[in-house]
Amino acid sequence: MRVSAKTKEATRQKVLQVSQDLFNSEGFRETTSRDLAKAAGIAAGTIFNYFPTKEAIVLQLVCDALENAEATFNRRVRPESTLEEDLFLYVSTGLRQLQPMRGFVGPAFETHLGPACGGDANELGDRIRTSHVEMVSGLLSKHGHDEPPTAVHLQMYWLLYTGVLAFWAKDQSRKQEDTLALLDQSIKMFVNWYLAG
Amino acid sequence: MAVNVAELIDALPEVDQDEATPSGGVVTEALATILSDRPVPTGSMRRLSLLGGLQAKIAVAYGFHWLRGWFQDADQRERDLKETHFKTALKMLDSMGYLRGAVMKVGQTLANFPDVAPDGLVQTLDKLHFQAQPMHFSLLRETVINELGDEPHNLFAEFDETAFAAASLGQVHRARLKTGQQVAVKIQYPGIARTIRSDFRNLVPLLLPSRLTGDWQNLKDQVEFARRGIEMETDYTREAETQMRVRRLFFEEDGIVVPQVYPEFSTDRIITMDYLEGDHLDALLAKNPSQDERNDYALKLTRAGSRMVYHGRMNNVDVHAGNYLFMPDGRLGLIDFGCVIRIESDAMWELYGRLHRAMMTGEDSSIREVMMEWQQLTDSPSDAEHLRLSTEFGKLVWKPYYSPGPFDYGDREYLQRGIDLMAEHMKNRCTRSHPTNLMQARWHVGWWMMFYRLGAIIDPAPIVNEETTVTGWEGC
Ligand SMILES: Nc1ncnc2c1ncn2[C@@H]1O[C@H](COP(=O)(O)OP(=O)(O)OP(=O)(O)O)[C@@H](O)[C@H]1O
Numbered sequence: 001m002r003v004s005a006k007t008k009e010a011t012r013q014k015v016l017q018v019s020q021d022l023f024n025s026e027g028f029r030e031t032t033s034r035d036l037a038k039a040a041g042i043a044a045g046t047i048f049n050y051f052p053t054k055e056a057i058v059l060q061l062v063c064d065a066l067e068n069a070e071a072t073f074n075r076r077v078r079p080e081s082t083l084e085e086d087l088f089l090y091v092s093t094g095l096r097q098l099q100p101m102r103g104f105v106g107p108a109f110e111t112h113l114g115p116a117c118g119g120d121a122n123e124l125g126d127r128i129r130t131s132h133v134e135m136v137s138g139l140l141s142k143h144g145h146d147e148p149p150t151a152v153h154l155q156m157y158w159l160l161y162t163g164v165l166a167f168w169a170k171d172q173s174r175k176q177e178d179t180l181a182l183l184d185q186s187i188k189m190f191v192n193w194y195l196a197g
Numbered sequence: 198m199a200v201n202v203a204e205l206i207d208a209l210p211e212v213d214q215d216e217a218t219p220s221g222g223v224v225t226e227a228l229a230t231i232l233s234d235r236p237v238p239t240g241s242m243r244r245l246s247l248l249g250g251l252q253a254k255i256a257v258a259y260g261f262h263w264l265r266g267w268f269q270d271a272d273q274r275e276r277d278l279k280e281t282h283f284k285t286a287l288k289m290l291d292s293m294g295y296l297r298g299a300v301m302k303v304g305q306t307l308a309n310f311p312d313v314a315p316d317g318l319v320q321t322l323d324k325l326h327f328q329a330q331p332m333h334f335s336l337l338r339e340t341v342i343n344e345l346g347d348e349p350h351n352l353f354a355e356f357d358e359t360a361f362a363a364a365s366l367g368q369v370h371r372a373r374l375k376t377g378q379q380v381a382v383k384i385q386y387p388g389i390a391r392t393i394r395s396d397f398r399n400l401v402p403l404l405l406p407s408r409l410t411g412d413w414q415n416l417k418d419q420v421e422f423a424r425r426g427i428e429m430e431t432d433y434t435r436e437a438e439t440q441m442r443v444r445r446l447f448f449e450e451d452g453i454v455v456p457q458v459y460p461e462f463s464t465d466r467i468i469t470m471d472y473l474e475g476d477h478l479d480a481l482l483a484k485n486p487s488q489d490e491r492n493d494y495a496l497k498l499t500r501a502g503s504r505m506v507y508h509g510r511m512n513n514v515d516v517h518a519g520n521y522l523f524m525p526d527g528r529l530g531l532i533d534f535g536c537v538i539r540i541e542s543d544a545m546w547e548l549y550g551r552l553h554r555a556m557m558t559g560e561d562s563s564i565r566e567v568m569m570e571w572q573q574l575t576d577s578p579s580d581a582e583h584l585r586l587s588t589e590f591g592k593l594v595w596k597p598y599y600s601p602g603p604f605d606y607g608d609r610e611y612l613q614r615g616i617d618l619m620a621e622h623m624k625n626r627c628t629r630s631h632p633t634n635l636m637q638a639r640w641h642v643g644w645w646m647m648f649y650r651l652g653a654i655i656d657p658a659p660i661v662n663e664e665t666t667v668t669g670w671e672g673c
C-alpha cells in the first residue's frame with residue numbers, strides 16, 4: 001500500500017516529537033534508532049527513510065524551532081527599538097524556542113553551525129545560517145545601514161552568535177542568566193565593531 | 198567631581214604592555230587574548246566563551262593585584278608597574294558595560310576594611326564614581342520573563358521601559374499593578390550576583406599579602422566580613438524578607454513608611470514594592486525647607502533608626518542619603534534593606550543593652566568597663582589608646598542623647614570630630630579587635646552627615662527613651 005504524503009509528514013512529525021522526548025529523558029547517546037522507531041510506532045528500518053542519522057533529527061528540530069522563533073520575533077519586535085535591542089531580541093527569542101532541546105543540541109551546534117564547518121554540504125545547516133544572516137541584514141537596514149554587510153562582518157557576527165549558542169548549551173547558571181550577559185556583551189561588541197567600520 | 202575613566206586612563210603613565218602582564222596561568226592567558234588589539238579574539242570557540250564572566254573576573258583580579266602590591270613596601274619601579282596594572286584594569290572596566298557594577302561592589306565593600314584595602318583604593322573608587330550602564334529593554338524583558346514568567350506588559354497594567362533610578366546591582370522601573378497600585382520594580386543584572394560572589398572567592402588568595410604578617414587572623418576576619426556583606430547585598434530574597442519584617446515595625450502614627458513588597462512579583466533577582474513619591478535629601482534641601490520641617494524629618498529619622506535597633510534588633514548599616522525619601526506629606530520613606538545586620542545573639546544584645554545604659558550617663562567611669570568588654574580590650578597599656586578612642590567615639594555618638602535640651606546637628610565641629618576620630622581609628626588600626634567596628638563607625642558618620650546637612654536642632658532623647666522601653670533593659 002502506498003503511503004500518502006500526508007501520512008508521511010505525520011510520521012515525520014511523530015519521529016521528531018518522540019526524539020525530543022527520548023533525547024531529553026534518556027540522553028542523546030543512549031537513545032538508539034530502534035528506540036525512536038519503536039516510540040514512533042514504525043518498523044526499525046523505516047526510520048531511515050525519514051532521517052539518515054540521529055544528528056539529522058537534531059538538526060531538523062533546531063531548524064524548526066528557529067523558524068518558529070522567526071515568527072515570534074516578528075511579533076515581539078518594536079518599531080522604536082535600537083539596533084542592539086533588535087539583535088539581542090532576535091537571538092534571545094531563538095534561544096527561548098530552543099529551550100526544550102537545550103540538553104542535547106550542543107554537539108549539533110558545533111558540528112553543523114560552527115565557523116569551522118564553513119561551506120560544508122549540510123543543507124539544513126546552510127538554511128539555518130542563511131535565514132539568520134538574512135534577518136541580521138534586514139535589521140541592519142531597518143536601522144539605516146543600507147549597504148549590505150560584508151562577508152567579514154557576517155563571519156564575525158556568526159562567530160559571536162555560535163559562541164553564544166555553545167555557551168548557552170553548557171550554561172550552569174540560574175535560568176541561564178549568564179548567557180544573557182554574554183549575549184549582551186557579544187551584541188555590543190558586534191555593533192560597536194560594525195559601526196566603527 | 199566624578200572623574201571620567203577615560204581621563205584617568207590618559208593621566209596614568211604609559212608603560213609597555215608586556216611589562217604589565219602579571220604572572221599566573223589563566224589570568225595571563227586570558228589577558229593576552231583580551232588585551233590584544235583585535236576587536237574580537239579570533240580562533241577557537243573556547244576562547245570566545247571565556248569572554249562573559251571571565252572578563253570581569255580578570256579586571257577584578259587585575260585591580261586587586263595592583264591593590265595587593267600597595268601593601269608591600271614596593272620600590273619606585275615596582276610601583277610604576279602597579280600603576281600600569283591598574284591602568285589595564287581600568288581599560289577593561291571601561292569596556293565592560295554593566296558588569297562594572299560587580300567590580301565596583303567588590304571594591305566598595307572591601308573599602309570598608311582598611312587592612313584589606315588601603316586608603317588609596319577608597320579614594321580612587323570614590324573619585325571614579327562608576328555608573329553602571331543600564332540594561333536595554335530587550336535584556337530587561339528576557340530577565341523579567343525568566344524571573345516572573347511573562348512579558349512585563351502582560352504582568353503589569355503599565356510598565357515604564359526606562360529605568361527611573363539606578364541601583365548598585367541593577368535598576369529600578371516604575372510600573373502599575375493590575376490592581377492599580379503604583380510600584381517600583383528593582384531588577385538585578387543577570388549574572389551579577391554570581392560573578393561578584395565567585396570573584397570574591399577567587400580573589401581572596403590574590404589579596405592576601407605574600408609575606409605573612411602577624412595580623413593574619415585579623416585579615417582573614419575582615420575578608421570574611423566583607424564576604425558576608427557582599428552575599429547580603431546580592432541576595433534580593435533576603436532583602437525583601439527583611440523589608441517585610443521592618444515594615445511591620447512601623448505604624449501610621451509614626452509617619453514613617455516602608456514600601457510593601459509584592460512577593461508574587463519578587464524573586465531572587467527582582468523586588469516589586471510600593472512606589473514612594475518623595476525627594477532625596479538634595480532635592481529636599483533645594484526647596485529650602487523651614488527649620489520646623491527639617492527638625493520634624495530629623496525626629497522621624499531618629500525614630501526610624503531607634504525603632505529598628507531597639508524593637509527590631511537590627512541595624513541598617515548602609516546609611517546614605519539615597520536610602521531615605523522625604524515625602525510631600527511630611528512622612529519619611531525608608532527604602533533599601535540590602536545591608537541590614539540582625540543582632541541574633543542574646544549575649545551580644547545584653548551587652549549592647551549595658552553599653553547603651555552606660556553611654557546614656559555620659560560618664561567615663563561607667564563607660565570604661567563596658568566599653569572594654571564591648572571592644573574586647575584589656576587593661577594592658579597596649580590597649581590604652583584603642584580604649585581611649587573607642588570611648589571618645591562612643592561618647593560622641595551618644596552625646597545628642599545624654600546632653601540636656603535640643604542638640605544642634607548643624608554644628609560643624611561635632612561632625613568634624615566624628616570624622617577625625619574615625620580616621621584615627623583607622624590609623625591606629627583599632628578595627629583589629631572587631632572587624633565590624635569600622636562599618637559601624639561609617640554608619641554613624643553617614644548618619645551624622647545626613648543630620649548635619651538637614652541642619653536639625655532637636656532633642657532626640659525622649660524618642661530614644663521611648664523606643665528603648667520595649668527592650669526590657671533595666672533602667673530604660
Ligand atoms: N519603593 C521605591 N519608591 C521610590 N523610589 C525607589 C523605591 N525603591 C528604590 N527607589 C529609587 O531607586 C534608588 C535605588 O534603590 P535602592 O537604594 O533600593 O538600590 P540599591 O541597589 O540598594 O542601591 P545602593 O546599594 O546604591 O543604595 C533609590 O535611591 C530610589 O531613588
Ligand SMILES: [Mg+2]
Nearest residue numbers: 519520532533
Ligand atoms: Mg540604596
